[in-house]
Amino acid sequence: MTSRRLLLSAAALSALTALSAAPASAETLKVVASFTVLADVVREVGGDHVHVTSLVGPNGDPHEFEPSPADAKNLKAAEVTFVSGEGLEGWMDRLITASGYKGKPVTVSEGISTRTMEEDGKTITDPHVWNSPVNVKVWVANIEKALSSADPADATVFKANAEKYTRKLDELNAYAHSKFDTIADDRRKVLTSHDAFGYFGREYKVSFLAPLGLSTESEASAADVAKLIEQIKGEHVKAYFFENSNDPRLVKQVAKATGAEPGGELYVESLSDAKGPAPTYEKMFRYNVDQLAAAMAKSS
Template sequence: MISRRLLLSAAIPALMAFSAVPAFADTLKVVASFTVLGDVVSQVGGKHVKVTNLVGPNGDPHEFEPSPADAKNLKAAQVAFVSGEGLEGWMDRLITASGYRGKPIVVSQGVNTRTMDEDGKTVTDPHVWNSPVNVKVWVANIEKALSEADPADASAFKANAEAYLQKLDAMNAYAHSKFDAVPADRRKVLTSHDAFGYFGREYNVSFLAPLGLSTETEASAADVAKLIEQIKAEGVKTYFLENSNDPRLVKQIAKATAAQPGGELYVESLSDAKGPAPTYEKMFRYNVDQIAAAMAKSS
C-alpha cells in the first residue's frame, strides 16, 4: 500500500494551483493547528481573520494525519499558529510537504509549563489550554502576530484581546468558585490520558489516567494494575471519557474499581457547532461543571 505521506507529497503540486486567490480582500487567511487554538485566534482576530483549523472538531491532535487539503490550506495561509511544546509532532512534515514559507507562531511561548515523567524521560506537558491563565499568554502572542501581519487593524486586535482577557479572568474565577470549597480528598477523578495537568495545578484537582501525555502511547498491564490499586487506595469515585479518543481502557479500569461515570470531557478539541463545547469558553465551563457535579455526587 502506498503510504499517506507519499500520497500527500504527490498531491501537493496539483492542489497548489487552486490556492492563490484569497477569500476576502481585507481578511487575513490564518491556519490554526486545532480547534481550541483556532477559536482563540478567532476571538482576537474578529472579522479581520478567516481561520482554518487543521485538526477538526472532536479530533485528536496527537494522532492527526495531514491530508492534501491541509497542505493546501497551510500553503495559502498568511499566518499559521501552533500551540507547541510537542503537541503537533506532524507539523514539520506538513510544512515541508506544503511548501509553506512562513514560520508558525508558537502561542505557548512564555507559558509557565509543567514537566512530568514519561517512560523514564522528563517531558513538557503540552496541554496548556486547560487553564485559562495560560490562554492569556496565548492571547498576547496571537495579538502580536496578527498586528505584525496586519498593522492597519492592530487597534481592533488589541481591543478584541483586552475583551477576551476579561472573559478568561471570569472563567478562572468561575472554576475557583466551583472547586475551592471542595474537600481535597474529593478532588480526584479518572480520565483517559494525562491531559488535565494544568487544570489540576490551578484548581488543586488530582487526575489519574492510564495513558500519558499522548494518546499514541500504550499502557502496559503492569501500569494498569498499578493504577487500579491507586484508584482503590485513594477512593476515586468518578471516571470521565474524552471526546477525542478511545474510551475502552478507561471503562475497563472503572469496572475494576467500581468508579462511576461522570460524563464526557472535552480535552483537546471542541465539539461541533451543535455540541456542548463549540467554543473554548463553553468547553472550559462545561468541563468545570461536569467535574464539579461529579465531586458533589461523590460527596
C-alpha cells in the same frame, strides 16, 4: 432637469467624500491554526479581520492527526499560522515540508510556565496548556502580537479584542475557583483517559489519574494499568470520565475494576461541532468545570 442633475452630482460628491474619509481597511488575513481550541481563540482576537482554518477538525485528536492534501493546500495559502507547541503538533514539520509553506508558525504557548512529568524514564513537557484559562491569556497576547505584525492597519482592533477576551478568561478562572474551592481536597480526584488535565489540576488543586500518559499515541502496559487500579482503590477515586477525542475502552476497563462511577464526557483537546456542548473554548471550559464539579459533589 438641471436641478435634478445638480442634486445627483451633489449626492455623488457626498458619497465620494464619505468613501475618501473612511479609514482604509486591510484585507481579511488567511490564518491557519493547528487545532480547534486554538482556532477559536484566534477568531476571538482576530474578529472580522481574519479567516481561520483549523487543521484538526472538531472532536479530532491533535496527537494522532494525519494531514490531508487539502490541509497542505490550506497551510501553503496561509499568511499567518499558529501552533500551540511544546510537542503537541508532532506532524507539523512534515506538513510544512509537504506543503511548501514558506512561513514560520507562531508558537502561542511561548512564555507559559510549563509543567513536566516523567514518562517512560524521560522528562516530558506537558503540552496541554489551554486547560487553564490563565495560560490562554498568554496565548491571547502572542496571537495579538502576531496578527498586529501581519496587519498593522487593524492593530487597534486586535488589541481591543484581546483585552475583551482576556477579561472573559479571568471570569472563567474565577468561575472554576468558585466551583472547586468549596470541595474537600480529598474529593478532588477523578479518573480520565490520558494525562491532559495537568494544568487544570495545578490551578484548581484537582488530581487526575490516567492509564495513558501525555499523548494518546502511547500505550499503557498491563503493569501500569494494574498499578493505577490499586492507586484508584487506595485513594477512593469515585468518578471517571472519557474524552470526546479518545477511545474510552481502557478507562472504562479501569473503572469497572475499581467501582468508579461514570461522570460523563469531557472536552480536553478538541471542541465539539456546532451542535455539541463545547463549540467554543469558553463553553468547553465551563462544561468541563460543571461536569467535574458535579461528579465530585456527588462523591462527597
